[in-house]
Amino acid sequence: MSRIGFIGLGIMGSPMASHLARAGHEVIGHTLDPKAYARLEADGGRSADSVEAAVKDAEIVITMLPNHPQVEQVVLGPDGVFAHAPKGALLIDFSTIRPESSIALAEAGAAAGYRVLDAPVSGGQGGAEEGVLSIMVGGTEADFETATTIFEVVGKTYIHVGPHGAGQVVKAANQLVVGGTYALVAEAIVLMEALGVDAGKGLDVLAGGLAGSTILERKRKSMVAREFTPGFRIDLHHKDMGIITDAARQADLSLPTAALTTSLIAAGRAQGLGSLDHSALLKVIEKLNGLDEK
Numbered sequence: 444m445s446r447i448g449f450i451g452l453g454i455m456g457s458p459m460a461s462h463l464a465r466a467g468h469e470v471i472g473h474t475l476d477p478k479a480y481a482r483l484e485a486d487g488g489r490s491a492d493s494v495e496a497a498v499k500d501a502e503i504v505i506t507m508l509p510n511h512p513q514v515e516q517v518v519l520g521p522d523g524v525f526a527h528a529p530k531g532a533l534l535i536d537f538s539t540i541r542p543e544s545s546i547a548l549a550e551a552g553a554a555a556g557y558r559v560l561d562a563p564v565s566g567g568q569g570g571a572e573e574g575v576l577s578i579m580v581g582g583t584e585a586d587f588e589t590a591t592t593i594f595e596v597v598g599k600t601y602i603h604v605g606p607h608g609a610g611q612v613v614k615a616a617n618q619l620v621v622g623g624t625y626a627l628v629a630e631a632i633v634l635m636e637a638l639g640v641d642a643g644k645g646l647d648v649l650a651g652g653l654a655g656s657t658i659l660e661r662k663r664k665s666m667v668a669r670e671f672t673p674g675f676r677i678d679l680h681h682k683d684m685g686i687i688t689d690a691a692r693q694a695d696l697s698l699p700t701a702a703l704t705t706s707l708i709a710a711g712r713a714q715g716l717g718s719l720d721h722s723a724l725l726k727v728i729e730k731l732n733g734l735d736e737k
């Protein structure tokens with residue numbers, strides 16, 4: 444069992460920290476919204492009013508933050524993790540950020556005496572609540588082995604995919620597939636409904652065939668019911684499509700479906716849907732077809 448400083452108790456971080464506390468780890472959490480502390484404390488963890496207080500005795504530091512500016516502030520800032528955690532501590536960054544930011548973080552960590560893994564996750568809020576996330580890990584094999592005691596509590600599939608940044612590259616690929624799938628499911632719903640077919644029944648059949656996916660399993664009912672409480676916000680997926688676009692440019696690749704999906708998600712944001720779940724791509728497709736006033 445480890446002493447863990449856990450920074451970022453949002454939609455994903457809160458259930459992950461609770462799982463770790465319930466598994467017997469000593470978890471001290473810090474986040475911007477203090478409402479998140481009640482759950483952690485009920486599950487046996489403690490709260491801290493600063494990064495310093497959360498990490499000063501930690502063997503393992505976990506970050507689950509929105510994007511690279513927050514990660515950089517929390518880890519590299521003057522009041523941050525590398526200023527206050529004991530030397531030799533292992534930082535596991537579960538956030539989805541740019542691969543180059545993860546590489547820079549690992550280099551800064553090595554210079555300051557810390558070990559770093561990029562370990563973005565997939566599985567959404569449901570996967571976090573159930574402790575069955577998929578985790579794609581970049582860094583050294585030795586640090587990956589150390590972190591398996593954490594991964595086995597919050598995840599079901601965890602794979603060391605390569606050196607620093609490789610976890611984020613795999614996560615970019617994941618977000619490409621997820622975004623594109625949502626766009627296609629949205630179009631399928633609009634198509635079936637326009638032709639007078641019950642989309643709920645239609646998607647039940649799709650879920651059992653070759654078109655089946657975790658998205659259809661977990662989200663088809665809420666999509667047909669037009670329930671878009673996040674979950675994973677369109678704003679965050681917009682961030683991830685930016686990471687994909689940059690990565691494709693760096694590699695001199697043309698990824699046309701990625702470009703289209705990026706544009707649809709940007710349209711959702713422009714339509715004021717940024718704080719809704721990314722399954723609200725359905726609303727974007729409806730608007731494209733003049734169906735949004737129905």
Ligand code: NAD
Binds near residue numbers: 479517538
């Ligand atoms: P969220 O906005 O719900 O949570 C982020 C948390 O970070 C908030 O609790 C906020 O208070 C905290 N925070 C922000 N800045 C901070 C700071 N300076 N100091 C301390 N705490 C700070 O976001 P989320 O949905 O939990 O996503 C977190 C990360 O996980 C993102 O990178 C996202 O892309 C990724 N992700 C999310 C999902 C999902 O379904 N929500 C799935 C997979 C990956």
